[in-house]
Amino acid sequence: MDPSAKNLYGSNMSVIETYNLFGEYADLPDVVHCETIEVRSALHNWELKPHRHGRLHQFLILDTGQADGRFDQAEVTLVPGTVSNVPTGCVHSYVFTPGSTGWVVTVASEVLDEWLAEGEGLRPLLARPAQIDLNDRIRAVTEAIFAEHEGRAFGRAHALRAQVALLAGLVARSIAEARPTERSADSTLQRRFEALVEAHFTEHLAVKEYANRLAVTPTHLSRVMRQATGQPASAVIEERVIREARRNLAYSNLSVSEIGYALGYQDPAHFSRVFSRATGVSPRAFRQQIEARSPSRTK
Secondary structure, rough: OHHHHEEEOOEEEEOOOOOOOOOOOOOOOOOOEEEHHHHHHOOOOEEEEEEEEEEEEEEEEEEEEEEEEEEOOOEEEOOEEEEEOOOOOEEEEEOOOOEEEEEEEEEHHHHHHHHHOOOOOOOHOOOOOEEEEOOHHHHHHHHHHHHHHHHHHHHHHHHHHHHHHHHHHHHHHHHHHHHHHHOOOOHHHHHHHHHHHHHHHHHHHHHHHHHHHHHHOOOHHHHHHHHHHOOOOOHHHHHHHHHHHHHHHOOOOOOHHHHHHOOOOOOOEEEEHHHHHHOOOOOOHHHHHHHOOOOOOOO
């Protein structure tokens, strides 16, 4: 088991659970994992509590019934015919109406990443949680994936890889059609920078340091990121830190000071100032807002 899964920051307090499949820590044993919504949800009284997947990407398709879902800080009501794109690291939860039906397709993020060619624009669209309408092609591909997964025919793994790649492409296409202004360039430099930020965001490296590691100038790096995301490189770095802070304030019992230390701040007051400037509220006030909206949140 990944030691970070149960004890993300070395604290013995409650933190965000990081699972592979919900409630499980074993590695994904197959090319793809296929499971109906009702199989796992019924085991947990139709409620899947806040968690995230450290190395998995999921597509959840609600066919019948309804669910109240949360994806990071966005609260969404899922109705029949909703497809949810759940990227790696997204904290999510569901409360389904009993008897809801649908499908969940889970793929290792490293495997999915191999299919997302540079320059095609799929990667940034799939990197953020999104809900789209189910269409006939997505339904047909999902049903084909489940049928192939249940069988043991020759070429099964190859067929599954191709079908899941098609599903990812169709979901990304629907996201792009629904939100055309969110499409962005998927340059090699952008991808390399985002990977570095993911690995080092708690170290608070300056844009200059990232640029040096990428063998470009800070000006060029910020220009590329502004074109791709609408934000300079410095804002991308801060956004990643703030996103992690919001997740932990919302879904863990770590104190504000502990969260600040875990995110690389030596002075909790400095962390509070940075968070307040970025979000408009203090960490403590942000947590109180979350608790006010979720009175049943486990303390």
